[in-house]
Amino acid sequence: LLSKSGGKGPRLPVYTGEVGPVWAYPETQLDCLVADPKKGSKMYGLKSYIEYQITPNSTNRPVNHRYKHFDWLYERLLEKFGSAIPIPCLPDKQVTGRFEEEFIKMRMERLQGWMSRMCRHPIVSSSEVFQLFLTYKDEKDWKMGKRKAEKDETVGVMIFSTIEPEGLPDLDLIEVEQKCEQFSRFTKSMDDGVKDLLTVGQEHWKRCTGPLPKEYQRIGKAFQNLSSVFTSSGYEGEATLTDALTDAGKTYEEIAQMVAEQPKKDLHFLMETNNEYKGLLGCFPDTIGVHKAAIEKVKEGDKLVAASKITASEKAGMSKRASTMSYALQAEMNHFHSNRIYDYNRVMQLYLEEQVKFYETIAAKLRHAHSQFTTM
Amino acid sequence: LLSKSGGKGPRLPVYTGEVGPVWAYPETQLDCLVADPKKGSKMYGLKSYIEYQITPNSTNRPVNHRYKHFDWLYERLLEKFGSAIPIPCLPDKQVTGRFEEEFIKMRMERLQGWMSRMCRHPIVSSSEVFQLFLTYKDEKDWKMGKRKAEKDETVGVMIFSTIEPEGLPDLDLIEVEQKCEQFSRFTKSMDDGVKDLLTVGQEHWKRCTGPLPKEYQRIGKAFQNLSSVFTSSGYEGEATLTDALTDAGKTYEEIAQMVAEQPKKDLHFLMETNNEYKGLLGCFPDTIGVHKAAIEKVKEGDKLVAASKITASEKAGMSKRASTMSYALQAEMNHFHSNRIYDYNRVMQLYLEEQVKFYETIAAKLRHAHSQFTTM
Structure with a gap:
């Protein structure tokens, strides 16, 4: 756990802010709108699904995703950042009543909440996989990006090797333990x-x-x-x-x-x-x-x-x-x-x-x- | 029931008002205030009771009565007028907790309600027994009045013999029956x-x-x-x-x-x-x-x-x-x-x-x- 070092991928700096150590925040906060749920189908109508339109404020260009794409994104984020950043679960999967209006509306509202929360996170929102999800150009782009994300090696505890506390003194064990206990209690x-x-x-x-x-x-x-x-x-x-x-x-x-x-x-x-x-x-x-x-x-x-x-x-x-x-x-x-x-x-x-x-x-x-x- | 006639006591006229037959209403409406409950005792403190002060607006002179006096009045009114006028029951008798503040307050409020309702009734409020209750001068007056009221012979259906519809035509049986049915239904x-x-x-x-x-x-x-x-x-x-x-x-x-x-x-x-x-x-x-x-x-x-x-x-x-x-x-x-x-x-x-x-x-x-x- 502590012996690995030198993970690949972009450096994730930690600065000292007014309240203590903080992530690097972008100047404009990313956000997106989840809207317009539409029924789509595959395999000549044998399989049908609901597709949502997601429009990020960075490009203003909508992309479409099904629930299972959100789930794929969640899995990637959890794998990559889960050791350092709590990645909240997606709204529940549901088998029956998937096409009922009330359910679709509720799921959309919750996916919106989840996406907004992820957008607000500077590390998550700037990650390649998250950007892919929001801004892929076409089906080919999406497929290629997916394959690349699935091969990402900077996952699990490796993420810590990319984190760089900028100009911050090393903490001793007692301080580390105290902080950990405090957060745990809170x-x-x-x-x-x-x-x-x-x-x-x-x-x-x-x-x-x-x-x-x-x-x-x-x-x-x-x-x-x-x-x-x-x-x-x-x-x-x-x-x-x-x-x-x-x-x-x-x-x-x-x-x-x-x-x-x-x-x-x-x-x-x-x-x-x-x-x-x-x-x-x-x-x-x-x-x-x-x-x-x-x-x-x-x-x-x-x-x-x-x-x-x-x-x-x-x-x-x-x-x-x-x-x-x-x-x-x-x-x-x-x-x-x-x-x-x-x-x-x-x-x-x-x-x-x-x-x-x-x-x-x-x-x-x-x-x-x-x-x-x-x-x- | 219908054969008796010529009861004693003051005549009770019925007039024709805007809404039909009405009792004769006094110009000033009688009212009274029930207040100031006080603990009294009798037989050298062996028996204690609550006495209320009742002040009619006609004399502005307070008289005192215990619950059992109200009950006596109720019995007299029921006996005398009950066949023609519904006399509502007094607030419940209660054996335990009679001296608790909450109970006394509630009973007083209800006695007030009952008295106000009786005061508002032109026949009841002008009756001798009701006037006695409100305006007796001293213990002797009260005792004598009580004895007289208890001997009153114009009670029960006799009350009808004192009622005089003034200038109103006799009703035929069908009309009488219809009115009765209507009131019963209502x-x-x-x-x-x-x-x-x-x-x-x-x-x-x-x-x-x-x-x-x-x-x-x-x-x-x-x-x-x-x-x-x-x-x-x-x-x-x-x-x-x-x-x-x-x-x-x-x-x-x-x-x-x-x-x-x-x-x-x-x-x-x-x-x-x-x-x-x-x-x-x-x-x-x-x-x-x-x-x-x-x-x-x-x-x-x-x-x-x-x-x-x-x-x-x-x-x-x-x-x-x-x-x-x-x-x-x-x-x-x-x-x-x-x-x-x-x-x-x-x-x-x-x-x-x-x-x-x-x-x-x-x-x-x-x-x-x-x-x-x-x-x-």
């Missing part, structure tokens, strides 16, 4: 926090789409029912009351509808973001595991030197490489933190904005219903 | 409607004080938990996010509290009013039963005339008395309708007003929570 507790929010959110979703609107509907029906009983009284001059009561009843039925539809407007994005993070956080134990294994090796190193199995210079090389790995992890964690802050700030704003609209609309509807009654 | 369907609303309201109450605030609380805790995980990241400059997230979490905890306390502010009055009406409507079958029995008697009358068991003039007297009863029922129904319109208009306004405030407050709280996040 990702674990964030994983717990995210899962907790997801559980709560799922229950809330169920209530908002199940018993709660049913209850508002029943309240609405009860008011309307009472109104129609009142109408049958034969007593003169109670039209104002019965009309207002019917109106109030209908308002509660509208509220029922609103309650049931609200989660799609706000909770949905909160859940999607947390689901993404759950996936991302699920990759960290592996990434961190690689670091822990390296730390153990360096610890053993001392004994091996004592037993003359390796030279002091070989041991020093191991320490240096562990230091490099730690810088990579720190750069990755800083990347993670900055994205996390951005994502949670954005999703919370969106959630609260929609929640405010929701409660304001209800208040306005009820205010109108209230105004229908007579002031005595 | 009170039955209103009874169903009210019970339905009560069931729905009770379920809503349970949800609002049970699982729903718990859920908002858990959402709030999940946000705050995530915020404290974020705080532990060691990453610089995310205080804005973590503070905002904590704030959002606390806001949802406040919303939880609001949700749990809301039913007391709005649903409570809706439920109390409907409970009162449930009680009132429960008295109608008896009142209507008296009328149905009278109608049957008149129907039999024809056979009795044919069999020479009664004279045609006696039969005519029976018809006249059935007509008087029908006028009394119509006056009572019109009284009921007018109060029903007033009560439901008022309670719906109150309910919706509080609901509007509730949703507006939530929206304002969330708007503030939203403003704490950074706009990027």
Whole structure:
């Protein structure tokens, strides 16, 4: 693990930023739009599939990909960067209902989320295989690029050999271990926090789409029912009351509808973001595991030197490489933190904005219903 | 039932109003305030009880009564007017927890409701026994009045003999029967409607004080938990996010509290009013039963005339008395309708007003929570 060196491929520098070690970020951030899912077919219609159009902001030229191409890309990225960078899983494969509109829409939204996250990662987005995926010129170009990517040798822990902490001092074992422990603790507790929010959110979703609107509907029906009983009284001059009561009843039925539809407007994005993070956080134990294994090796190193199995210079090389790995992890964690802050700030704003609209609309509807009654 | 005539006591006229037959209404409506529950005791402290202070707007002089006095009054009113006027039950008797603050407050509120309803009834409120209850001068006055009321002979169906439809034509049997049927149908369907609303309201109450605030609380805790995980990241400059997230979490905890306390502010009055009406409507079958029995008697009358068991003039007297009863029922129904319109208009306004405030407050709280996040 720590003995290999001199991997091929472009150098991946780590700089010192305001927050500590950081990757090199491009001036313009890559992004892409996943859109326009279309049914395609192969083998004279025997096999059909859904093809998505992906347009990167770098070329503005759309390319087409099927889900299995995304999956191929995921496998390449995982193989190449997985030891240093957590590569989140793709949205689930699904066998049945693949051609249903609802499913296609949801999958597209999630592929968009996945692609945007990959685009935002400076190492991933600048890699040859990722660029191939986004900018291949024709079928031949794609096929050739695929073959080349599959033969890439700078995969697994080899990626660390391409990482170059620029002007950063070597870290000692204690520092490396401390950083590793800190990130391990953080990702674990964030994983717990995210899962907790997801559980709560799922229950809330169920209530908002199940018993709660049913209850508002029943309240609405009860008011309307009472109104129609009142109408049958034969007593003169109670039209104002019965009309207002019917109106109030209908308002509660509208509220029922609103309650049931609200989660799609706000909770949905909160859940999607947390689901993404759950996936991302699920990759960290592996990434961190690689670091822990390296730390153990360096610890053993001392004994091996004592037993003359390796030279002091070989041991020093191991320490240096562990230091490099730690810088990579720190750069990755800083990347993670900055994205996390951005994502949670954005999703919370969106959630609260929609929640405010929701409660304001209800208040306005009820205010109108209230105004229908007579002031005595 | 129909053969008695010439009951003692003041005449109870029925006039023709805009809506049909109506009771004679006083110019100033009687009302009273039930307040200031105090613990009293008797027999050197061996027996203790709660005494309420009742102040009628007619004298502005408070009198004191225990629950058992209300119960005595209820019995007198039921005995005297029950055949013609539905006298709603008093709030439940209760053996345990009689001296608990919550219970006393609730009982007082309900006694107030019951008294206000009785005050609003022109026949009940002007009766000697009701006036005694509200305006007795001293213990001696009260004792004497009680004895007199208990000896009152104009009770049960005798009350009809004091009712005088002023300038109203006698109704024929078909009309009497139709009116009776109409009121019977109406009170039955209103009874169903009210019970339905009560069931729905009770379920809503349970949800609002049970699982729903718990859920908002858990959402709030999940946000705050995530915020404290974020705080532990060691990453610089995310205080804005973590503070905002904590704030959002606390806001949802406040919303939880609001949700749990809301039913007391709005649903409570809706439920109390409907409970009162449930009680009132429960008295109608008896009142209507008296009328149905009278109608049957008149129907039999024809056979009795044919069999020479009664004279045609006696039969005519029976018809006249059935007509008087029908006028009394119509006056009572019109009284009921007018109060029903007033009560439901008022309670719906109150309910919706509080609901509007509730949703507006939530929206304002969330708007503030939203403003704490950074706009990027």
